[in-house]
Amino acid sequence: MLTEITGLVLKSVNLGESDRLITVFTKEMGTVSALVKGARSLKNRNMSATQQFCYSSMMLYKKGDKFWVRESSLIESFFGLRDSIEALSLAGYIVEVLSDVTTAEAEADLLRLSLNCLYAISEKKYSLEKIKAAFEIRAVSIIGFMPEVLTCRECEETKGDFFFDIMAGNIECYACHERIMRETGRNVDDGERRVVTILSDGAKVALGYLIHSPLERIFAFNISDEDMALLSRATEEYILNQLERTFKSLEFYKEVKR
Ligand SMILES: [Zn+2]
Numbered sequence: 001m002l003t004e005i006t007g008l009v010l011k012s013v014n015l016g017e018s019d020r021l022i023t024v025f026t027k028e029m030g031t032v033s034a035l036v037k038g039a040r041s042l043k044n045r046n047m048s049a050t051q052q053f054c055y056s057s058m059m060l061y062k063k064g065d066k067f068w069v070r071e072s073s074l075i076e077s078f079f080g081l082r083d084s085i086e087a088l089s090l091a092g093y094i095v096e097v098l099s100d101v102t103t104a105e106a107e108a109d110l111l112r113l114s115l116n117c118l119y120a121i122s123e124k125k126y127s128l129e130k131i132k133a134a135f136e137i138r139a140v141s142i143i144g145f146m147p148e149v150l151t152c153r154e155c156e157e158t159k160g161d162f163f164f165d166i167m168a169g170n171i172e173c174y175a176c177h178e179r180i181m182r183e184t185g186r187n188v189d190d191g192e193r194r195v196v197t198i199l200s201d202g203a204k205v206a207l208g209y210l211i212h213s214p215l216e217r218i219f220a221f222n223i224s225d226e227d228m229a230l231l232s233r234a235t236e237e238y239i240l241n242q243l244e245r246t247f248k249s250l251e252f253y254k255e256v257k258r
Helices: 079-083 085-101 108-123 128-145 174-184 201-212 225-243 248-257
Strands: 002-015 019-026 030-036 055-063 066-076 148-152 162-165 170-173 196-199
Touching: 002 030, 002 066, 002 085, 002 108, 019 108, 030 055, 079 085, 079 108, 085 108, 085 128, 085 225, 085 248, 108 128, 128 201, 128 225, 148 201, 162 174, 162 201, 170 174, 196 201, 196 225, 201 225
Parallel strands: 030 066, 148 170
Antiparallel strands: 002 019, 002 055, 019 030, 055 066, 162 170, 162 196
């Protein structure tokens, strides 16, 4: 029986002399692994569409408990990703996160977000920082860890500087934060302190935008460099805390970005 899929190749591992094992984040059935026979031979018609970062449609067949790729055709290769080591490493981070969070469930919004981000990196339409922040906060929101960042959790204030509580996934205004610190006698050096990052008004508005905007408009916001630095820190700490891990590709991206 043949199964038709359309998806993004997250990983591609060489097997034996010429075969390849690929992991594909598909539109239809979440993440699927499949073998590609002879994929590394230049003459093989499945060679190009089964490489990492390719968005392709494929015809799979099942032999035993494994899927094999019978035919494939490339829809989008995001060619521009290969133009710089920074761009390529950010794309590597995106697919590493996807490999960690995707399951055998279809997740249309997460796939669309990922494709939008890879396209934006490839076309150099927005800064890598902006694309990274958008991916981090929107991806965790889609998979069920959406933080509440529109109003202060204590007094519902909406304007001013805030503290983003990374563990709880909500924000406190400056006044409430001070009051709580005073009342509980805690200070930032306490051993069991909460992980908080500072959000300026601009960073807080951008964070809310990234979580709630229509996906096709996600990069359409302006932000100052100062606010962007706070936003970047907030989205990165949030995703790493919620997923309770770090990513090798993220460390690499930060190293080459330096
Ligand atoms: Zn408040």
